[in-house]
Amino acid sequence: MKLRKLVLTALGTAVVLSSLAAAPAALAQVKEQFFPVLVYRTGAYAANGSQWANGYVDYLKLVNAKGGINGVKISFEECETAYATDRGVECYERLKGKNGGATVFQPLSTGVTFALTEKAPVDKIPLITAGYGRSESQNGAVFTWNFPLLGTYWVGADVAIQHIAKKEGGVAKLKGKKIALVYHDSPYGKEPIPVLQELGKTYGFDVQLLPVAHPGVEQKATWLQIRQQKPDYVLLWGWGVMNSTALREAQSTGYPRDKMIGIWWAGAEPDVKDVAEGAKGYSALTLQHGAEPNSRVVKDMLEQVYAKGQGTGPKAEVGQVLYMRGLLSAMLGVEGVRKAQERFGKGKVMTGEQVRWGLENLNLDQKTLDSMGFAGVMRPVQTSCLDHMGSAWVRVHTWNGSKWEFSSDWYQADEKNLRPMVMLASSKYAEEKKLKPRTPEECKK
Amino acid sequence: MLYRENGQFKTSYAADQQIFPIAQDRWAIVGLLVFAFIGIPLLVDEYLLRAILIPFLILSLAALGVNILVGFCGQITLGAGAFMAVGAYAAYNFHIRIEGLPLLLSLLLGGLTAAAVGIVFGIPSLRVRGLYLAVATLAAQFFTDWVFLRVPWFTDNASSGSVSVSNLQVLGWPIAAPVDKYLFCLGWLTVFALLAKNMTRSAIGRQWMAIRDMDVAAEVIGIRPLFAKLSAFAVSSFFVGTAGALWGFIHLASWEPAAFSVDRSFQLLFMVIIGGLGSIMGSFFGAAFIVILPIALNQFLPAIGGLFGITISTAGISHAELIIFGALIIFFLIKEPHGIARLWSTGKEKLRLWPFPH
Numbered sequence: 158m159k160l161r162k163l164v165l166t167a168l169g170t171a172v173v174l175s176s177l178a179a180a181p182a183a184l185a186q187v188k189e190q191f192f193p194v195l196v197y198r199t200g201a202y203a204a205n206g207s208q209w210a211n212g213y214v215d216y217l218k219l220v221n222a223k224g225g226i227n228g229v230k231i232s233f234e235e236c237e238t239a240y241a242t243d244r245g246v247e248c249y250e251r252l253k254g255k256n257g258g259a260t261v262f263q264p265l266s267t268g269v270t271f272a273l274t275e276k277a278p279v280d281k282i283p284l285i286t287a288g289y290g291r292s293e294s295q296n297g298a299v300f301t302w303n304f305p306l307l308g309t310y311w312v313g314a315d316v317a318i319q320h321i322a323k324k325e326g327g328v329a330k331l332k333g334k335k336i337a338l339v340y341h342d343s344p345y346g347k348e349p350i351p352v353l354q355e356l357g358k359t360y361g362f363d364v365q366l367l368p369v370a371h372p373g374v375e376q377k378a379t380w381l382q383i384r385q386q387k388p389d390y391v392l393l394w395g396w397g398v399m400n401s402t403a404l405r406e407a408q409s410t411g412y413p414r415d416k417m418i419g420i421w422w423a424g425a426e427p428d429v430k431d432v433a434e435g436a437k438g439y440s441a442l443t444l445q446h447g448a449e450p451n452s453r454v455v456k457d458m459l460e461q462v463y464a465k466g467q468g469t470g471p472k473a474e475v476g477q478v479l480y481m482r483g484l485l486s487a488m489l490g491v492e493g494v495r496k497a498q499e500r501f502g503k504g505k506v507m508t509g510e511q512v513r514w515g516l517e518n519l520n521l522d523q524k525t526l527d528s529m530g531f532a533g534v535m536r537p538v539q540t541s542c543l544d545h546m547g548s549a550w551v552r553v554h555t556w557n558g559s560k561w562e563f564s565s566d567w568y569q570a571d572e573k574n575l576r577p578m579v580m581l582a583s584s585k586y587a588e589e590k591k592l593k594p595r596t597p598e599e600c601k602k
Numbered sequence: 603m604l605y606r607e608n609g610q611f612k613t614s615y616a617a618d619q620q621i622f623p624i625a626q627d628r629w630a631i632v633g634l635l636v637f638a639f640i641g642i643p644l645l646v647d648e649y650l651l652r653a654i655l656i657p658f659l660i661l662s663l664a665a666l667g668v669n670i671l672v673g674f675c676g677q678i679t680l681g682a683g684a685f686m687a688v689g690a691y692a693a694y695n696f697h698i699r700i701e702g703l704p705l706l707l708s709l710l711l712g713g714l715t716a717a718a719v720g721i722v723f724g725i726p727s728l729r730v731r732g733l734y735l736a737v738a739t740l741a742a743q744f745f746t747d748w749v750f751l752r753v754p755w756f757t758d759n760a761s762s763g764s765v766s767v768s769n770l771q772v773l774g775w776p777i778a779a780p781v782d783k784y785l786f787c788l789g790w791l792t793v794f795a796l797l798a799k800n801m802t803r804s805a806i807g808r809q810w811m812a813i814r815d816m817d818v819a820a821e822v823i824g825i826r827p828l829f830a831k832l833s834a835f836a837v838s839s840f841f842v843g844t845a846g847a848l849w850g851f852i853h854l855a856s857w858e859p860a861a862f863s864v865d866r867s868f869q870l871l872f873m874v875i876i877g878g879l880g881s882i883m884g885s886f887f888g889a890a891f892i893v894i895l896p897i898a899l900n901q902f903l904p905a906i907g908g909l910f911g912i913t914i915s916t917a918g919i920s921h922a923e924l925i926i927f928g929a930l931i932i933f934f935l936i937k938e939p940h941g942i943a944r945l946w947s948t949g950k951e952k953l954r955l956w957p958f959p960h
Contacts, residue, residue: 191872200916237900237917246854247897250653268858271764275855279778290761309710331908342751344858346764351761368751371860467711589698590768 188506190225190494192487193252193259195269200239202371202397204427205479207563210235211470215462216491218469219454222461226494228504232256235311238269245269246276253280255267260512260533261285261490267345270303270308277302278447282509283493283516288421289484291584292348297545298594299518300583304516306489306538309445311578312570313420314349314392316551317565318356320418320566321390327385332361337388339379342368346394351421351578353392359574371397392581393419393441400428406494408435418442418553425478429556437558443478444534446485447554448561450476453530454484478561485535493519517542517600542600549575550575605953622801627875636786643781651780658789658893662846665873665885666798666901667841672871673880674802676814677727678735681742683840683866684723687859688746689716690850691756694765696757697851705772709790709847716843717836719746724835729829731817743864766856781850790848794841799882801837808835811880828859842870876934878943887942895930899923 178416184361194217197203217231217251223232235257236248245264253259262277264270270290277284278301286294286303292311297586340346340355350366357364367379375397375419379579380403383391391412393403402421407414415438418546419428426448449455455476463472474480479582490512497515507515519540526532549572555566569599587594605626612618622628625669642655651935668682693712696703703711726738750756750763770777775787798885801807809830812820821827850857869892877888900923906913914922938945 196916198915199920203917203925210916237916237920239920242854247653250649251901254647254649267762268764268860269856271762271766271856272854273769275766343860347762358696472789490642598621 164241185308188257190260190506191256191258192231192233192490193232193255193262194235195245195248195262195395196235196240197240197265199237200241202240205425206240206265206311207409207476208427208470208479209483210427212472212480213263213487214469215458215475216484216487217229218462218467219458219490223437226491227498229506231491233399238266238267242268242272246272246311249273249276253282256510257506260494260507260509263287263486263490265289267291268343269347274300274303279526280509281513283513285486285490285516287489288482289345293579295544295546295579296583296602297344297542299587299592300545301595302513302514303542306540306545306547308549308551308570310348310420311352311575312546312549312551313442313444314352316365316568317392317418317572318360319322319351319476319571320553320565327578328360330597332364335365335386335388336362336390336392336393337365337367337386339367339369341399342370345396349392349394351507352575355578356574369395376402376406380410380412383412384410389416393417393418393423395419395423401431404429404432404436404439408432414439421482424554424561426561427479430592434558436556438555440553440555440564443552443554445492445548445550445552446481447552447563448476448478449481449534451534452534454534459529481534488529488531489519489534492521516540517545519547542595542597604810605950605956607954621803628846636785639785643785648880651784654894654897656780656784656853658889659784659791660845660853661870661893662886662889663791663794663848664842664845664870665877665889666795667838667845668797668870668883669874669879669882669885670802670810670841671834671838671858672874673878673884674807675831677831678732679739679836679865680736680864680871681739683862683864684742684746684871685716685720685839685842686846686849686866687862688719689713689846690857690862691750692843693847693851694767697767705770705777709844709851709903712847713840713844716846718838720835720839721832725834727831727835735807739749740864747859747863749856764856765859768849768855771927775946777852786942787848790844794844795882798841802882806833815839836931872931876931878941881941881943883946884941884943886947891942896927899926915957
């Protein structure tokens with residue numbers, strides 16, 4: 158009896174599975190540009206991840222409401238990764254072939270980015286890691302399929318030091334200073350270390366590394382060390398609950414918040430709003446944008462998507478920092494498609510390979526940005542074969558107890574410091590993988 | 603009716619002692635293997651191979667290893683993830699540091715290193731038992747987490763702590779396409795599952811089981827606990843270590859210590875408990891339950907919701923997945939505390955008596 162039941166269940170499952178597998182083929186006939194959306198709306202980082210996801214999906218909806226990309230509508234599907242690398246890989250495998258093939262993947266996790274970097278060239282799907290991912294992937298000659306648009310952690314680390322130098326009154330004053338890095342103990346948190354150590358050697362400041370284990374709710378020991386060693390500045394490379402915990406610990410240890418600088422993952426509303434007054438004076442680097450509730454694109458969003466009741470998240474969060482990050486990430490992907498259409502045919506559905514060309518030749522000047530409603534939100538971006546980052550401009554914003562306000566001018570990361578490191582790391586990668594970097598001639602293809 | 607052993611007479615010791623004494627079982631297994639080696643590569647698509655079958659095969663191997671230690675020798679371990687990590691990082695270091703070392707050898711060396719580390723962390727088992735041992739093995743987990751995060755030598759000084767391998771090949775056969783990866787893992791698993799099955803049927807396996815059932819009595823009848831326990835730790839860690847190496851090399855290709863976190867250890871322990879302690883078959887059932895069910899739920903829930911015209915949000919699906927999965931675990935543990943393997947053998951018993959099961 159049991160066996161028969163088992164056999165029947167197995168057969169039933171097989172039938173359902175095969176029908177599911179057949180379904181995407183039927184959908185593929187519809188001419189739509191498919192955007193897979195890897196999100197984490199659950200798990201330890203849900204509070205931050207869902208805002209990003211809402212912004213991402215909302216922008217795709219907005220593009221559709223405005224008539225698509227030169228008439229091509231966008232279809233999308235979410236897949237929950239819970240910030241776990243193996244689930245992220247599963248989602249990638251699930252979505253990459255659906256609905257006529259994925260356009261671009263944006264994993265929003267450094268761990269997943271590392272895993273997908275190995276897979277994307279095989280499947281010919283570009284990866285956009287706007288503001289995260291592996292920093293050396295800026296070198297497009299080696300990392301053909303990776304696009305760390307709008308800056309990397311190395312850019313962040315470099316600007317953080319520039320900002321500190323400016324506050325202190327010049328790089329000469331950095332000598333002998335102690336700068337602590339409180340970081341999420343994962344590839345993400347470790348990314349800025351080489352740059353900080355390199356700059357430390359150049360300018361003569363001391364870098365202290367203080368790792369915090371995932372998910373980051375246990376930081377008593379870390380802050381005890383900070384109290385003992387009294388670093389002059391604390392850089393915070395945290396994510397999710399780790400950030401608010403760090404700020405609370407700083408408050409209880411009495412470490413001045415205005416000496417703390419976070420990376421953009423540690424500079425959004427969910428990180429500080431529970432600490433509110435306690436986080437006052439805390440600054441964070443923004444890779445271009447901050448909270449932008451007054452920008453035109455947000456107004457468009459409210460009028461054309463939310464007014465019709467099609468918004469994905471709560472209306473109050475539209476325009477907040479992480480929402481904007483998701484929105485900008487989606488915009489970069491969409492603009493990559495638009496650029497590709499200029500070459501391969503307007504109004505057509507682009508393949509991953511064509512979108513890769515589009516992203517590599519992206520040129521969003523101020524006029525284009527203004528016309529899309531991004532005036533004041535970000536600076537122009539121009540990518541090339543050798544530079545997949547496109548822009549290295551950063552502003553700093555500070556929490557005033559109730560909202561984020563810009564507190565600095567634009568900084569540009571110092572190419573002089575970073576470029577040799579990018580070249581060194583990427584050529585090491587190419588050597589390990591036995592890849593031949595693309596020559597300028599190959600780039601033109 | 604079909605499943606009956608009437609008329610199958612055993613005329614030699616060899617026939618009596620074979621792994622599958624019933625002819626139908628033998629044919630079923632042969633059929634299954636033929637299907638797995640030939641049928642599946644022809645039938646299924648890339649998604650099933652890469653996202654479901656390969657992880658399932660690798661975690662089955664790991665579950666087999668854990669089952670040897672927990673199910674056969676009775677030593678509870680919470681450090682399985684650690685031994686996976688040791689296997690993966692050891693294989694990685696052998697692979698990159700020794701130029702031209704064949705892949706198979708790297709993986710085996712990874713397993714052997716894990717076995718050595720397993721013996722070291724198995725030493726407390728000579729003094730402590732049960733929950734206390736579980737806590738002691740948890741130390742292995744935290745220790746390896748710390749080592750691979752903190753000692754840059756193990757990750758070849760990668761600035762991010764993430765390592766990767768590529769261009770894998772065995773005797774000129776490139777392991778690149780999903781089908782190749784699947785066949786490689788399947789071949790590996792077949793060999794080692796057979797090895798494990800035979801080991802548990804031989805003298806060493808009987809020693810393990812004697813220790814599990816009552817270690818004092820086992821010692822009285824002349825079994826050396828030191829040898830039995832440490833050999834179980836070594837063999838188990840070897841299996842888990844090679845599984846870890848496969849997980850890194852074949853499945854992920856690029857990994858960080860978080861891939862082998864304490865969650866992985868718990869997952870493996872759940873696999874053997876749900877699948878069936880002390881059963882080779884159970885390891886496969888457990889791995890299937892834990893690997894495939896969540897993904898299947900994640901895919902089917904929207905489809906089922908769609909039938910009734912309900913769209914479930916991504917977060918909703920994810921929560922529902924956890925709720926249903928948890929409920930199923932409790933259901934199985936209440937319904938059959940000895941695991942799915944026991945359900946399977948009860949089913950077989952009933953089939954023999956069919957049409958009059960009792």
